Each structure stands twice: as C-alpha cells, then as structure tokens.
Amino acid sequence: MSTISDGRSNETVEVFDQAATSYDRTGVSFFGPFGVELVRRAGIRPGERVLDVGCGRGAVLFPAAQATGPTGHVIGIDLAPAMVTLTAEDVTRAGLTHVNVRVGDAQQPDFPPGSFDAILAGLVVFLLPAPGQALHAYARLLRPAGRLAVSTLAGQDPAFVAAMDALAAHLPADRPRPAPGTDPFADDCAIIATMAAAGLAVTTISEHRVESHFRDVDHWMEWMWSHGGRALLRHIPADRLDTATTEAARALEPARLSGGGLTLTTAIRVTVATPQPTATRPTESS
Template sequence: MTEETRRKAALVGAFDRGAPTYDRLGVDFFGPPGTELVRRAGVRTGQRVVDVGCGRGAVLVPAARAVGVTGRVVGIDLAPTMVELTRAEVRAAGLSQVEVELGDAESPLLPAGEFDAVLGGFVVFLLPDPAAALRGYRRLLCRGGRIGITTFANQDPRFTEAMRRLAGHLPADRRQWPTSKQDALYATADLTAALLWEAGYRDVDVTEASFQSRFRDVEHWLAWVWSHGARSLLEQIPAQRLPVALAEVTPVVEGARSVDGDLLFTTTVRFAVAASPG
C-alpha cells in the first residue's frame, strides 16, 4: 500500500466513523455554502447532477430541490456509513429524484456525457490527485455542462491556531498536519482558476464569500471537530496526551466568544464554477 493510498483509507475511515454526527450538530458550516454552490453553479429544474463526496447532503439536498421531480441527482461517497445514513434521509424526505451510492470522488464510475453539472463541496482538495479528478469529471458532463467546487480560502484564525496546537501533540513523524503537498494548488483564487483551466474547463469564475458558524461552548466545538475530517488528527494524538492537548486549545477556542455568548467562527469559502466545452 502506497503512502497516498494509506492516507486516503485513513481519511475515509475517519469520515465513516464521524458520519452519525457529521453536519448533524446544529452548526451552520456545510449547509449554507452547499446551498450557495448549487445557486452559483446555475442548477435548474429538470437537470441531471452528480454530487461527488456527498457526505450527509449539504450539496445533494439543495441540488435535489433545484432540479425538482423532473430532474435527477446522484450522490456518491466512499464512506459506507455516510451513504447509508444519507440514503435513508433522502428516502424519508420523499426525494425520489435522488440516488445515493458508494463511489470514489476521485474516479466516479458513472455514465459518460449524462450530466448537466458535477458538484463537489469541500472534497476535491482532499483527493490524492485533484487535477486528474477534475479532468475525469469532464467525461461525465454533457456538452456545455458545468462544474462547481468549493475549497477553503481562509479558515478562522482561531480554528487554524487550535489545529496547530493539536498537531503539536501528534507523534513526531506526523506533525506536518494539516498541511499537504496539494495545498499550493488552492493557495489563491488565481491558482484555483488555473487548476480548472488546465483541466480543460472554460468560462472559469472564482469568487469568495464568508460564512459564520456558532457554537454553544468549547464542548460543542470539540464535538463538531470530532464529526468531520479533523477527526483524523484527533485520532492520531496518543490517548495519554489528548487531555493535555484539549486543555491547550480551550483558551484559543474561548477567544471566539461573542457578545451574545456564543463562540463565533468565520470561514471564507472559495467557489469555483466553470463550463466544459464538451
């Protein structure tokens, strides 16, 4: 098993273990950008959409609402529990136009030329070879189809500092988290646009917007961290060091306390939308 394969499997496992609470803790973090991505991608009634790395439906559900009952939305995720829970929820909601399947966002095994849009909310930058994935998505799109992805432009500085302090408690050979060799691909809006141009897309539009997330207290924030990809960091901290690590980040997180008593974090999201020439 290569290092890239090992890291991918570990990340999928972390998401799978976090699936029951992923985006289900009363925190507006994934939902608002997901709805905005659907809007900016211009998804319309009757269209066919793929949501790669669909998680618990932050993009999937607003896409289903946008296409209506005459459209079709396929969500894929590599974490089996994510798929199971999301599939059950869309069925309970009566969204008959939605299918949720186990699948790899890096190379979706879906029919060529069948879709009007490929959407990916906070997923492409997690892939070992995002440039290859973006090129591959063009195969799925019909002529003039559109791609829409989100990445992080800026995390709240208190979140970044908290993650840095937590990473300081990792075993010595893993203390580079959360940086990766792919980070440079998304460092600026221009680089994100270039990634899409080089993958063969045209009419590339990259914009940014900020969103606020509220937490009741440090415990609420920590439960949220355990629920998503950052879980992979917490799981690598030796058990005997975890209480010390959490105590160290508490004052950083408390620094986000707003005048109304909640902890308030601001995240700037980058939206990249482009067209496939066919």
C-alpha cells in the same frame, strides 16, 4: 466501480466513515449554508441531471434535489459506506424518488461521458489523491454546456488556526501533522490554471463566509470530531487529550463572545467552470 488505493485517501475515507453519524448533526451552521451556496452558484435548473461527488450527509445533495425537482435526477456518490447508508435513509424518508446515493469514488466517477448537466463537489476535491485528474474526469462526464461547481477553502479564522496548532502540538512524534503541499486551489490564479489543465474554463469564482457558533469549547470539540478534524484528533493519545483541549481553549479565546460561546468565521471559494471544446482538452494521459 473503481476505488482509490492511495493510503492517505483510505485514511480520509475511514475518518469520514467514523464521523458519518454526527457529521453536520452537531447543531453548528457550516456545511449547510456552504452547500446551498454551491448549488445556487451552479445555477441548477428543473429537469437537470446532476452528480454530487463526495456527497457526505447531503449538504449539497438536498438543495440540488430541490433545484432539479422531480423531473430531474440527482446522483450522490461517496466512498464512506456509512455516509451513503445514512444519506440514502434520509433521501427515502424525504420521499425523493429522483435522488440516488451510492458508494463511488470521486477520484474517478464511473459513468459514461456526457452523462450530466452539472457536477457538484462540495469541500471534497482537495481531499482527493489527484485533484487535477479528478477534474479532468468530471470534464468528460459533463454535457457540452454542462457546469462543474467546486467549493474549496479560502480562509480559516485565525483563532481556529491557532487552536488546530495547539492540538497538533500533542501528536506523537511518529505521527506528525502532514506538511502542507502545493495547493492547486490556493487562490484564483491557481484555480484557473488547475481547471484549464483539466480541460475546464472558469466562468466565475466567488467567495462566501459563514459564521459558526459554538456553546463552549466542548461543543467545538464535538464538532471537530464530527468532520475532517477527526483526522487530527484521533491520533492524539487519550492521556493527552484533556491537556490538548485546554490549550486549544486558550487559543480560541479571541473567538469568545461577551455573552458566552464562541464564533468562528470560515471563507470558501465557489468555482464554476465549463468543459472546453474537446479539441483543446488535454489527452487522457496528461
């Protein structure tokens, strides 16, 4: 099984490994509904063979397993060992004998060409060192009528953006927030071009919103530590975390509900694509 060597990606995997115990387990509706929507848009049918890349704690994997039923097969891969261990335990507990979870690299999944009817990638492709190359690899792993379904972020709540900025202001000077690069999933046009370059033809792009509710700012911080937000939080010096949290709380005020608590809205895009005929696919080296 190949692994990634990119330093930023190793850090990403370390962050998710540390977050695995609480990931999607803080009582906040976020990954679950997005995972259900991804599987629904992919149109997974009973008996199909499905790969879920970057499976995390199974927000996509479990709905996919339900959709294929026991006549199908679902394989989940993730590079964070703790995600794999905990999700495999959940699979065993649920008695899903048609589901396997293993350590594997979403950048370059190690399976023979034409192995899958569908490949699902929930909120992961933008974390990879080379998303275009990963998509190209997925195109090869699909059967001719197979589908790739990918979810990417489409919009963050302005209060969330402001709170992230407030936290990032407390990062040490030698650990600045990475500057945003060109986003290959920035909008519909970028997505269509990115998919085409990888040998995939887009069939649909749809947008979905989820409202996430938090009891208070401490609950929001608990949620932030439980997912990719941890990548930022863990570099804030311990003696600055209280001040950073107070300033994030101030930034979150517009999201406060009259009866208490906070609500943040997040939008994702779900893109479904099919492999283009082999003759028009780019070569391996492109």
